[in-house]
Amino acid sequence: MKYISTRGKVAPIGFIDMFLMGLGEDGGLIVPETIPTVGAEQLKAWSGLSFQELMLQVFSLYTNGEIPEEDLRKLVEDSYAGFTSPDVLPLTRIHDGLSVMELFHGPTFAFKDVALQFMGNLYAYVAKKRNEVINILGATSGDTGASAISSVRGKEGIQICILHPNGKVSRVQELQMTTVQDENVLNLSVNGNFDDCQQIIKELFADVPFKTKYHLRAINSINFVRILAxxxxxxxxxxxxxxxxxxxxxxxxxxxxxxxxxxxxYLAKKMGVPIRQLVLATNENNILERFIREGVYKPEGFRSTHSPSMDIQIASNFERYLYYFCGENAAEVSARMERFKAEGQLTFDAEEVARIQRDLTAHSVGNEECLATIRKYDEQYGYLLDPHSACGVAAYERAGDKSEGAFVSLATAHPAKFDEAIRLIGIEQKFPERISELFDKPQRQVIVDNSKEEIAERLVDFYRVSQ
Structure with missing residues (x-):
């Protein structure tokens, strides 16, 4: 298994080199040369596996044996030892038509822990094996940063800097990042929105001399290992x-x-999981819904919502989907992304929209619908959703044909992380102890302007001091 770029100008590389590269050096995203498939009999044979065992099986299809099996097994076991559910990701039946997969039982109560606890351990493993310096740089709309910091804080040979939009994450998300006092952690609170943070990250990774000199590594979902996990x-x-x-x-x-x-x-479906509908749930920042429904990929005005982790206009992983949509034609992807850069939008014709809609359906959930869904499921089923998970459930309710196949909605965060929204509908919840104790801890963060140059200077100072 080798890995290439969606833009075709990265020579095929192995698993660990792909992991360390993060963003392709040509500005594209890294994908596998081929996607391995899992047949029905193999799926059936995996039906009794724990999540950890399943993780080991899936990753073994991609690692080329670069990580010995016993080492990979230990990485997986260590990564999920801190999850509070014995099932790691329990599947909870809400009613006859719907089950919820709870992805929030990790250390920071968000689905990002599923991938990032593993990635943090993998970075530490690679740093030790290769005697390399690892400087992780990422942007977050709230959950990625807390989870990434949790996964590497205090670990030898690793520094991490996270950018988050100042004042545009929940209070708990902010505290989970900024109350960490370990010297290998730097929080930069950017006067801008998440898209601003993400753009700066992409520009810094695209600056190959800077990236190479300071050993920058990616923790965002631009890193394919995050997608695979x-x-x-x-x-x-x-x-x-x-x-x-x-x-x-x-x-x-x-x-x-x-x-x-x-x-x-989408990747799991291409590998062989019999997924009938992939329903994309977003909030009022609905660029992805418009792309799927109308064939127009165009950022519009940024809106702050009750689900701040989805307050995003430019979706990093859109390019990976575009690559497969274009028949794995890197030249076509490059041309379309250049057009997007020049014109600020991409449009798709009627035949292309029909193809998109065979892959994905979508629903944009407004603030009021989000809160109404939280209230409904609390009152009718005694199940409290966070605002992001509520968007998923609202999209399930708006989905088309429900007569074929079971329906699972992903619960991406614990409701305690977004108490500001929950309180708007008069619901008081008891915080888990690990969240309650955050409010008494001192914070450490640096507020910066939306400036690549200022942030680069902060990084140079941080890496010099840390090393």
Missing amino acids: QSVYYFYAYLQLPETARASGVNVSVPTGNFGNIFSG
Whole structure:
């Protein structure tokens, strides 16, 4: 298994080199040369596996033996030892038509822990094996940063800097990042929105001399390992269903802002998971819904919502989907992305829109619908959703044909992380102890302007001091 760029100008590389590269040096995203397929018999044989065992099986298809099996097994076991559910990702039946897969039982109570706990351990493993310096740089709309910091704080040979939009994450998300006092952690609070943070990250990674000099590594979903780790829970969701329910396949509703979570489902489907519908749930920042419904990929005005982790206009992983949509034609992808850069939008014709809609359906959830869904499921089913998970459930309710296949909606965060929204509808919740204790801790962060130059200077100072 070799890895290449969506833009075709990165020579095929191995698994660990792909992991370390993160963003392709040609500005594209890294993808496997071929996607391995898992047949029906193999899927059936995996039906009794734990999540950790399933993770090991899926990753073994991609690692080329570069990580010995016993080392990979230990990485997986260590990564999920801190999850509070014995199932790691429990599947909870809400009613006859819907189950929810809870992805928030990790250290920071968000689905990002599923991939990032593993990635943090993998970075530490690679740093030790190769005697390399690892400087992780990422942007977050809230959850990625907290989870990434949790995964590497205090680890030898690793520094991490996370950019987050100042004042545009929840209070708990902010505290989870900024109360960490380890010297290998730097939080930069950017006067801008997530798209601004993400653009600066992409520009810094595209500056190959800077990236190479300071050993920059990616933790965002631009890193294919993050996508691969998330794809495993689509296998797990399907295999956790009763055998009779699996007979007709599975439908999955996916809250997403950066296209990474749902692209992971798209990858799982291409690998062989019988997913009938992939329903993309977004909020009022609905560029992805307009792309799927109308064939127009164009950022519009940024809106702050009750689901801030999805307050994103430019979706990093869109290019990976575009690559497969274009028949793995890197030249075509490059041309379209250049057009997007020049014109600020991409348009797709009627035939292309029909093809897109065979892959994906979408629903944009407004603030009021989000809150109404939280209230409804609390009152009718005694199940409290966070605002992002509520968008997923609202999209499930708006989905088309529900007669074929079971429906699973992904619950991406614990509601305690977004208490500001929950309180708007008069619901008081008890915080987990690990969240309650955050409010008494001192914070450490640096507020910066939306400036690549200023942020680069901060990074140079941080890496010099840390090293």
